[in-house]
Amino acid sequence: MRKSIALILSAGLLATLSACASTGSGLADGDCSPLAQPGSASETITATGDPGAATLDFATPLTSKQTERSVLTAGSGPAAQVGDVIWGKAVLASGTDTSSAQQTPFMITLDEKVTPPGFTDALACARAGDRIAAVIPAAQATTDATQAPTDDSADAYVFDITSVYPGAATGAAEPAEAGFPSVVTAPDGRPGVTIPSGPIPTDLRYTTLKKGSGDTVAEGDVLVVQSLGVVWDDKSVFSSTWDDGMATQIRAADISTDQNGVVPGLLKALVGQTIGSQVLVVVPPADGFGDTGTTGAPAGSTIVYVVDILGANPAS
Secondary structure (H helix, E strand, O other), X not given: OOOHHHHHHHOOOOOOOOOOOOOOOOOEOOOOOOOOEOOOOHHHOEEEOOOOOOEEEOOOOOEOOOOEEEEEEOOOOOXXXXXXXXXXXXXXXXXXXXXXXXXXXXXXXXXXXXXXXXXXXXXXXXXXXOEEEEEEEHHHOOOOHHHOOOOOEEEEEEEEEEEEEOOOOOOEEOOOOOOOOEEEEOOOOXXXXXXXXXXXXXXXXXXXXXXXXXXXXXXXXXXXXXXXXXXXXXXXEEEEHHHHOOOEEEEOOEOOOOOOOEOHHHHHHHOOOEOOOEEEEEEOHHHOOOOOOEOOEOOOOOEEEEXXXXXXXXXX
């Protein structure tokens, strides 16, 4: 089996800071038209066992010119659209060998700029609780056309969907507070920041731009987020999941004790917020990267974060 398969599915799970409707954010509450349909290959796949540990059986060899998708168990809740984020567990196997199955957790943003088209086609319209059998041709399991095989070989996948999150904060807009940078959002949820003139702040400041209606963030929670980071002094962007094309996960813990945590100022700002919120945070050096800095943000920088809290997963 191609080594890239498990790597594709697990991409983004350890990062520290990514369809069925028009491009944008927000889950479909009603009907959703999948991009891939059941086919003669996907209909041969059976799966028994717990999520992420299922035993697969299918007719070999699997071949297909396009991604096929069969729902083995139907879940409930809103359906994933382009730009949304899907979390779950997968079992994958070579299309020539049913005994080659591998297990992996995954978090995928439905964005073909960074996610191979076979995965976006297979998972568009996914709902929490779905068990989806998919046959994805090798040519559609990569975003690099120069690496795509030219034959019809394909592999088998069973996706157990745990959660589906909108690709941007969905909370109600809150009144803007004076003294903060201004933030505007594009139709797809991407934020833009305007830094005000005047002295650079030396104290930690944060405000809620959109108030979500979900659970309250507690210290130690593993959050699925979209995040933009800007250096106050020169107004440069030093980190952006929006530019990366995928949401990612962070832990609501101090980075000094947890490599997947966040700087102290961001931790203080996020704990107590609610899922679905967008938070604007101004972090001085003492609560940020201090005298060491980080890639794109020099030592001693005051930094500005806009964080969309999309969801939370159990610590893993």
